[in-house]
Amino acid sequence: MARPAIEDQIAIPAGGPSIQPLVLRDLCFSAGGRVLLDRINLVLAAGVRTVMLGPNGAGKSLLLRICHGLISPSSGTVEWMGPGAREARVRQAMVFQRPMLLRRSVFANVDYALAVRRLPKALRTSRAWTALEVTGLAGLAERPAGVLSGGEQQRVALARAWALNPEVLFLDEPTANLDPAATRAVEEAIAGIALGGTKIVMTTHDLGQARRLAEEIVFLHGGRLVERRPAAEFFAEPEHDAARAFLHGELLW
Amino acid sequence: MREMSQAFASAVDLVARADPELIEIVQLSLQVSVSAVSIAALIGIPAGAALAVFRFPGRRGLVVTVNAMMGLPPVVVGLCVYLLLSRSGPLGGWGILFTAPAMIVAQTILIAPIVTALSRAVIEDLWLELSEQLRSLGVGTARAVLTLIREARYRLLTAVLAGFGRAIAEVGAVLIVGGNIAHHTRVMTTAIALETSKGNLALALGLGVILIAVSLLVNALVYLTSGIARRYSGA
Amino acid sequence: MRGFLNRVRLLLPLMIAIVPALVHPAGRFITLASTTSTQNSGLFDYLLPAFTRKTGIEVRVIAVGTGQALRLAANGDADVLLVHDKAGEMRFMSDGHGVNRREFMYNDYVIVGPASDPAAVRGLTDAGAAFRRIAAAGANFASRGDDSGTNREELRLWETAGIDTKSATGGWYKEVGAGMGATLNTAVGLQAYTLTDRATWATFRNRGNLELLVDGDPRLFNQYAVIEINPALHPAVKVEEARQFADWLVSAEGQALIGSFTVDGQALFFPNAATPAY
Numbered sequence: 001m002a003r004p005a006i007e008d009q010i011a012i013p014a015g016g017p018s019i020q021p022l023v024l025r026d027l028c029f030s031a032g033g034r035v036l037l038d039r040i041n042l043v044l045a046a047g048v049r050t051v052m053l054g055p056n057g058a059g060k061s062l063l064l065r066i067c068h069g070l071i072s073p074s075s076g077t078v079e080w081m082g083p084g085a086r087e088a089r090v091r092q093a094m095v096f097q098r099p100m101l102l103r104r105s106v107f108a109n110v111d112y113a114l115a116v117r118r119l120p121k122a123l124r125t126s127r128a129w130t131a132l133e134v135t136g137l138a139g140l141a142e143r144p145a146g147v148l149s150g151g152e153q154q155r156v157a158l159a160r161a162w163a164l165n166p167e168v169l170f171l172d173e174p175t176a177n178l179d180p181a182a183t184r185a186v187e188e189a190i191a192g193i194a195l196g197g198t199k200i201v202m203t204t205h206d207l208g209q210a211r212r213l214a215e216e217i218v219f220l221h222g223g224r225l226v227e228r229r230p231a232a233e234f235f236a237e238p239e240h241d242a243a244r245a246f247l248h249g250e251l252l253w
Numbered sequence: 254m255r256e257m258s259q260a261f262a263s264a265v266d267l268v269a270r271a272d273p274e275l276i277e278i279v280q281l282s283l284q285v286s287v288s289a290v291s292i293a294a295l296i297g298i299p300a301g302a303a304l305a306v307f308r309f310p311g312r313r314g315l316v317v318t319v320n321a322m323m324g325l326p327p328v329v330v331g332l333c334v335y336l337l338l339s340r341s342g343p344l345g346g347w348g349i350l351f352t353a354p355a356m357i358v359a360q361t362i363l364i365a366p367i368v369t370a371l372s373r374a375v376i377e378d379l380w381l382e383l384s385e386q387l388r389s390l391g392v393g394t395a396r397a398v399l400t401l402i403r404e405a406r407y408r409l410l411t412a413v414l415a416g417f418g419r420a421i422a423e424v425g426a427v428l429i430v431g432g433n434i435a436h437h438t439r440v441m442t443t444a445i446a447l448e449t450s451k452g453n454l455a456l457a458l459g460l461g462v463i464l465i466a467v468s469l470l471v472n473a474l475v476y477l478t479s480g481i482a483r484r485y486s487g488a
Numbered sequence: 489m490r491g492f493l494n495r496v497r498l499l500l501p502l503m504i505a506i507v508p509a510l511v512h513p514a515g516r517f518i519t520l521a522s523t524t525s526t527q528n529s530g531l532f533d534y535l536l537p538a539f540t541r542k543t544g545i546e547v548r549v550i551a552v553g554t555g556q557a558l559r560l561a562a563n564g565d566a567d568v569l570l571v572h573d574k575a576g577e578m579r580f581m582s583d584g585h586g587v588n589r590r591e592f593m594y595n596d597y598v599i600v601g602p603a604s605d606p607a608a609v610r611g612l613t614d615a616g617a618a619f620r621r622i623a624a625a626g627a628n629f630a631s632r633g634d635d636s637g638t639n640r641e642e643l644r645l646w647e648t649a650g651i652d653t654k655s656a657t658g659g660w661y662k663e664v665g666a667g668m669g670a671t672l673n674t675a676v677g678l679q680a681y682t683l684t685d686r687a688t689w690a691t692f693r694n695r696g697n698l699e700l701l702v703d704g705d706p707r708l709f710n711q712y713a714v715i716e717i718n719p720a721l722h723p724a725v726k727v728e729e730a731r732q733f734a735d736w737l738v739s740a741e742g743q744a745l746i747g748s749f750t751v752d753g754q755a756l757f758f759p760n761a762a763t764p765a766y
Contacts, residue, residue, distance in 0.1 A: 340564030450669025
């Protein structure tokens with residue numbers, strides 16, 4: 001497999017009209033008689049990096065999956081309201097807590113995601129290489145994904161998501177299983193992707209990570225959205241008691 | 254116990270002499286069972302994957318049925334296939350009763366449920382693990398099935414080997430539809446049954462030893478080649 | 489996905505290579521449904537090559553009990569029958585499945601049992617008396633119980649001896665439900681008496697301490713017959729080849745060969761095509 005020239009690598013097609021904002025109205029989710037998300041109203045707009053915070057069981061991951069369309073809410077609506085909303089399905093991507101790579105080479109993992117989108121082979125190859133360059137994985141392209149370290153695997157997952165050129169990228173605790181060095185590498189990759197104009201919506205229970213990456217905080221507690229503010233304000237002076245307790249480490253995450 | 258030592262002696266003797274009849278029988282056993290397991294894999298793996306991934310009414314019932322069919326009695330399968338292929342049966346016109354293809358048909362019916370059920374279990378586990386990721390990437394069900402089969406390929410090999418083990422070891426079905434005709438449909442298990450009925454217990458056991466050895470060899474071969482392939486793909 | 493398809497592509501030629509090799513159109517052949525006694529004694533290995541050399545027709549033998557052989561043939565799954573149960577054969581003929589039944593050889597049944605002979609039947613020449621003593625002693629008796637020619641003969645003997653085995657089933661009367669060889673293996677294990685044809689007994693290698701105890705009763709006569717299958721009912725039957733085979737069995741050549749077949753110096757089948765016993 002020949003590496004394409006630099007010129008080709010830059011030629012990543014831009015998306016069409018924006019699919020954002022994402023609007024959640026009176027969103028509820030219950031399972032087994034328990035209410036897990038309770039009347040969430042939220043508008044996620046382009047631009048800022050949004051981090052969802054909250055103790056364990058607050059409903060962060062569930063909310064993220066509903067936003068991404070993996071799970072349907074019990075009631076209420078999730079709607080992409082932008083002019084390009086019809087394209088919403090293919091203009092977003094998600095990275096999970098575990099990398100969930102396929103048993104093939106690093107390159108083939110990225111290429112697979114592009115093949116699903118039915119891109120022509122030449123375009124797939126150049127995009128996949130670019131994605132690996134950006135995430136610093138080009139040197140590992142031919143390696144079987146299964147033999148990489150946890151941090152490297154998670155970066156492959158990021159490269160795979162990035163190669164899809166998503167307008168919105170959801171990340172569910174992407175560094176939960178990683179050591180500090182690997183966490184840092186993944187965070188840098190996320191920041192890089194955000195710089196390219198991709199909207200980031202992520203969950204974490206790592207407060208340090210939230211401080212480093214978040215521009216706005218959505219704080220969930222017991223299935224309710226209790227606070228949504230710019231990150232600097234939130235960390236300086238949270239309004240809600242639960243948020244204050246959470247920041248002081250009094251609430252288990 | 255005297256039979257045991259005689260059995261090993263007769264097994265060693267048969268192998269050492271490269272007994273032409275033995276070679277013929279071993280060859281036919283392998284041809285029939287490898288053919289049956291190949292067809293069963295071509296049917297069972299996609300069927301198992303579909304059963305793991307697709308949700309439809311009656312799916313649970315079907316899963317239970319396929320699982321139960323892993324225990325199909327070979328004699329009953331043989332009898333059903335006999336009735337189908339008999340000159341007076343619906344497929345009598347094929348004229349394949351008492352031939353190797355009839356034995357392949359019977360063994361395929363016997364082991365397809367095994368391959369299907371084990372594939373279903375393996376792929377369902379994998380699907381639970383990967384379904385969110387694949388759906389997130391926008392993978393459709395058909396592609397998901399193919400991806401999962403590829404992902405599970407080494408574990409599916411175990412399912413296929415389980416089917417092979419059952420095929421090469423069963424006697425009831427091939428005896429009925431093959432007829433144990435010398436030089437035509439005599440395989441290792443029917444030869445063992447025949448020698449037992451002649452009271453040649455040592456020879457029968459000797460053939461049994463060879464059957465186990467052949468089965469071991471096939472498994473070892475598959476294990477080694479898949480191990481090498483696995484190392485190269487890092488799976 | 490491509491890897492998977494590649495694998496399929498690798499498998500296909502393998503199967504294409506194997507399956508036709510198995511279906512290869514052999515030369516002319518007929519399917520002979522026969523009994524385990526003739527097969528296991530080695531008679532067919534001795535006879536059939538001579539026939540094949542002479543005619544170019546291969547004979548493929550399905551060796552099962554007489555009952556099953558008759559049923560196979562009644563389904564049209566054999567071209568010719570070689571069995572030993574006159575009553576069953578006559579029913580087969582009157583049902584129209586067979587044509588041209590010809591008796592062509594015989595041997596006899598013998599009663600074998602443990603050397604200790606708890607029912608004291610050794611040396612008797614009256615099978616009925618022997619059976620009565622076995623029943624009276626309550627000694628184990630292994631019956632084939634598989635509707636074979638030997639089984640039917642045994643049941644007739646019990647009947648003429650005036651003994652009802654039904655009530656003894658589960659007691660001393662053991663129905664094995666298997667072929668002659670398996671029944672003999674069982675008899676060895678149970679120290680049981682049993683009825684067997686002489687050929688199977690002569691070639692049986694796992695006798696343990698079983699011995700031949702009773703023979704010589706005219707009622708133990710065991711007649712074999714060859715029957716061609718009626719093509720009017722079973723159009724797929726190879727009439728011409730089957731006729732050639734049956735003709736050959738009753739011919740001077742076939743009869744001589746049957747008579748010359750011995751195991752351990754002992755003749756096991758006696759040609760009688762020219763002089764049918766009954």
